[in-house]
Amino acid sequence: TPIILWFRRDLRLADHPALSAACAAGGPVIPVFILDPETEALGAAAKWRLMHSIKNLSQSIDITGNRLILRRGDAAAVLDRLIAETGAGAVHWTRLYDPAARARDQAIKSALKARGISARSFPGHVLFEPWAIETGAGGFYRVFTPYWKSVRDRPVDPLIPAPTRLPAPARWPASDWLDDWALGAAMGRGAAVLERYCEVGEATALARLDSFLDGPVADYQLARDYPARAGTSGLSEALTLGEIAPRRIWHAAQRVRQGGAGAGAETFLKELAWRDFAHHLMFHTPHILTRNWRQDWDGFPWNEDRHDPRVIAWTQGRTGVPFVDAAMRELYVTGRMHNRARMIVASFLTKHLLSHWRIGMDWFADCLTDWDPASNAMGWQWCAGSGPDAAPYFRIFNPETQAKTWDPKGDYVRNWIAEGQRNPPQSALDYFDAMPKSWQMTPGDPYPAPLVGLAEGRKMALAAYEGHRSAR
Ligand code: FAD
DSSP states (O other): OOEEEEESSOOOSSSOHHHHHHHHTOSOEEEEEEEOHHHHTSOHHHHHHHHHHHHHHHHHHHHTTOOOEEEESOHHHHHHHHHHHHOOOEEEEEOOOSHHHHHHHHHHHHHHHHTTOEEEEEOOSSSSOTTTOOOTTSSOOOSHHHHHHHHTTSOOOOOOOOOSOOOOOSSOOOOOOHHHHOTTGGGTTHHHHHHHHOOOSHHHHHHHHHHHHHTGGGGHHHHTTOTTSOOSOOOHHHHHTTSSOHHHHHHHHHHHHHHTOHHHHHHHHHHHHHHHHHHHHHHHOGGGGTSOSSGGGTTOOOBOOTTOHHHHHHHTTOSSOHHHHHHHHHHHHHSOOOHHHHHHHHHIIIIISOBOHHHHHHHHHHHOTTOOHHHHHHHHHHHHTOSTTOOOTTOOOOHHHHHHHHSTTOHHHHHHOOTTOSSOOHHHHHHHHHSOGGGOOOTTSOOOOOSSOHHHHHHHHHHHHHHHHHHO
């Protein structure tokens, strides 16, 4: 009997336990992607990026002699219909760990089992199942360093080659057309620009991993903090959509760690473990997605007005603070932002502008092509001070000092801010092509004055913090 392979954030063929188990059963495999309400609710850039990933996976599946079936609707109902149409006896998928996906998957599993259909979920999205890593006392980890110590030398599941052939069903079930889903529609003018900055698919991700480990990883420890350098792997969007498996990256980097580029590879492995840690936290404390992780932060006087002109200026990259604006424009143009820049813009929004971290988190969710619920929420709460293992609130990034240290020649700022340059680079001009016309900005505008003095913003943030602390 056929097995339905329900693809979600695992859009690859290699290192795919759910797929390899389906192949091992020997019968036909029916690969399906479902545009369910949760997927429809993704941010504009994430949805656009997903469309490209689905297209790429679909082409890879064609080569194996099979077809990716596309269906839209409530996942449980879609699966029911497919089972009825194909006589499938089992559904396989790769586990996700956010509360909404877990609730949906558990309900589907029980309903299918009650009808005698086998429903099997598999690992693969993270290195370690969140419940498998426990402290000595038997709980979950709240702090990264001991978590890292506990996973650093743990065995990671072995690699699995991609199947060369996926046995097809006798009759193809009907499929939607990807173009009809219009997953890129919300990107508007930005889509054409984003296209230039984006690399898609499993083969590309594997090649990117190879080239990163062949060279840049040796300097990763130092270079990773300089936003104008290509010092990092750039694999985050492939990871979040599952175009590459974290285990593939882990094993390859371990080989490099043992082979010579030790310190760089070690730091890189540690960053990969941060991604797992974010999922570990989301699994054990799902409120990290929506509420202050640390309850003693409830009542902090953050401004929750999303329409505050200063918040709007932050989203549009016109705060008048060059490093912050460069970063916000990089985000809008490329769908990504350098990690150091993410920390600085998040600190600026939540501290200098005293705006709620949720506002920033939601803007990132709309603009990031590498959006990941766990890493985004952890990153924002870490920067805001309300999160696990967070930076202490009084450590307020000064964007000017940060720029002097990490962008000493101003390359990053020049890459992204056209105003004031006689011959701005294409990247800086791309911003004006990508933005909605209603923003009414042109490269010839004068560069805006700062929204807030850095010293003054810092003073206000510290006063708010002290006030909150003494009121508790
Ligand atoms: P590399 O430096 O090459 O690292 C390799 C991989 O390790 C990354 O691809 C990523 O999967 C993981 N990783 C690295 N740093 C972190 C980190 N701090 N937390 C979790 N995982 C990490 N990352 C996302 O993937 N999606 C998000 O939505 C996201 N939102 C963020 C929001 C804020 C406010 C902050 C401070 C960080 C956020 N990050 C997010 C983490 C990090 O900035 C990106 O993963 C990283 O910049 C991606 O670039 P890279 O692939 O070149 O990373």
